[in-house]
Amino acid sequence: GQNIDQPTEMTATEGAIVQINCTYQTSGFNGLFWYQQHAGEAPTFLSYNVLDGLEEKGRFSSFLSRSKGYSYLLLKELQMKDSASYLCAVPNDYKLSFGAGTTVTVRA
Amino acid sequence: DAMVIQNPRYQVTQFGKPVTLSCSQTLNHNVMYWYQQKSSQAPKLLFHYYDKDFNNEADTPDNFQSRRPNTSFCFLDIRSPGLGDAAMYLCATSPSGTGYEQYFGPGTRLTVT
Numbered sequence: 001g002q003n004i005d006q007p008t009e010m011t012a013t014e015g016a017i018v019q020i021n022c023t024y025q026t027s028g029f030n031g032l033f034w035y036q037q038h039a040g041e042a043p044t045f046l047s048y049n050v051l052d053g054l055e056e057k058g059r060f061s062s063f064l065s066r067s068k069g070y071s072y073l074l075l076k077e078l079q080m081k082d083s084a085s086y087l088c089a090v091p092n093d094y095k096l097s098f099g100a101g102t103t104v105t106v107r108a
Numbered sequence: 109d110a111m112v113i114q115n116p117r118y119q120v121t122q123f124g125k126p127v128t129l130s131c132s133q134t135l136n137h138n139v140m141y142w143y144q145q146k147s148s149q150a151p152k153l154l155f156h157y158y159d160k161d162f163n164n165e166a167d168t169p170d171n172f173q174s175r176r177p178n179t180s181f182c183f184l185d186i187r188s189p190g191l192g193d194a195a196m197y198l199c200a201t202s203p204s205g206t207g208y209e210q211y212f213g214p215g216t217r218l219t220v221t
Contacts, residue, residue: 033209042198042212043151087150094139094158094202096210098150 004099006088011105012078020073020102022088033089033096034062034073043087046073078106111135112213114199120219121189129184129216131199137211138204140182142174145196145215157182158204186218194220 003025012018024032031050035043049055049064049071061074075082085101112133121127131140139158143151155164157176171193173185186193196217200210 040196040215040217042215044212045209048209094204094208095141095153095156100150101148103148 004088004090004097006086006099006102008100009103009105011107013107014078014080016078018075018078018104020075020086020088020104022071022073022099024069024071024088024090024099026069026090026092028092029066030091032062032064032071033091034071035087035089035098037085037087037101039084046086075104080106080108082106112199112201112211114197114213114216116216117214118217118219120221121186122221123191124188127186127189127218129186129197129199129218131182131184131213132180133199133201133211133213134180135201135211136179137201138179139202140176141198141200141202141210142172142182142184143198143200144193145198151198154184189218189220191220194218 006022010018031048033048034046036046037043047062049062052064054063059076064071083106085103087101088099089096115130141156142154144154145151153165154168154172155174171187176182196215198215199213202208202210
């Protein structure tokens with residue numbers, strides 16, 4: 001089975017950088033997803049990492065270390081609209097196992 | 109635009125009164141999923157269809173059923189809703205195979221009175 005851990009909450013100020021860590025234990029590895037979910041809305045896809053290293057996509061970057069069972073999502077130049085829950089997820093066949101999510105609050 | 113649509117967005121039902129939530133997709137994806145999400149928790153997979161093959165999660169209560177009459181539509185039936193079934197219900201789709209992202213609908217928020 002999958003065991004996925006991420007912090008519950010993080011707070012940062014507008015314009016700052018925040019790093020959301022995710023550790024996972026899986027019986028097989030087929031990549032790792034990050035989703036963003038605003039309150040009361042559906043999750044939306046942010047990134048997918050299958051190889052080690054950093055992938056940058058505008059203000060958001062995602063890093064993966066398969067040997068350490070570790071990923072992080074880096075949010076740069078934070079904006080108020082980035083206040084949301086960020087979910088780490090690992091696939092098992094064609095199902096996804098989600099972490100409980102990290103709620104990021106951006107303050108002015 | 110190709111998308112995943114859920115109706116209704118908000119549903120209120122009475123304790124014990126059957127309710128059906130619907131999901132449709134224009135993505136022509138093979139796999140459709142139903143998740144239950146309660147406040148501040150991760151989405152919990154209830155079941156999924158791979159084409160017409162139904163796959164139930166081991167801990168999904170018998171109170172929850174699903175139908176997929178064709179590729180585009182999938183329904184979630186809650187036979188006798190309890191207060192504990194109040195949640196957001198998310199439908200998602202995915203192409204077949206591992207490593208594909210899932211595309212989520214906007215969700216239906218179910219209230220049980």
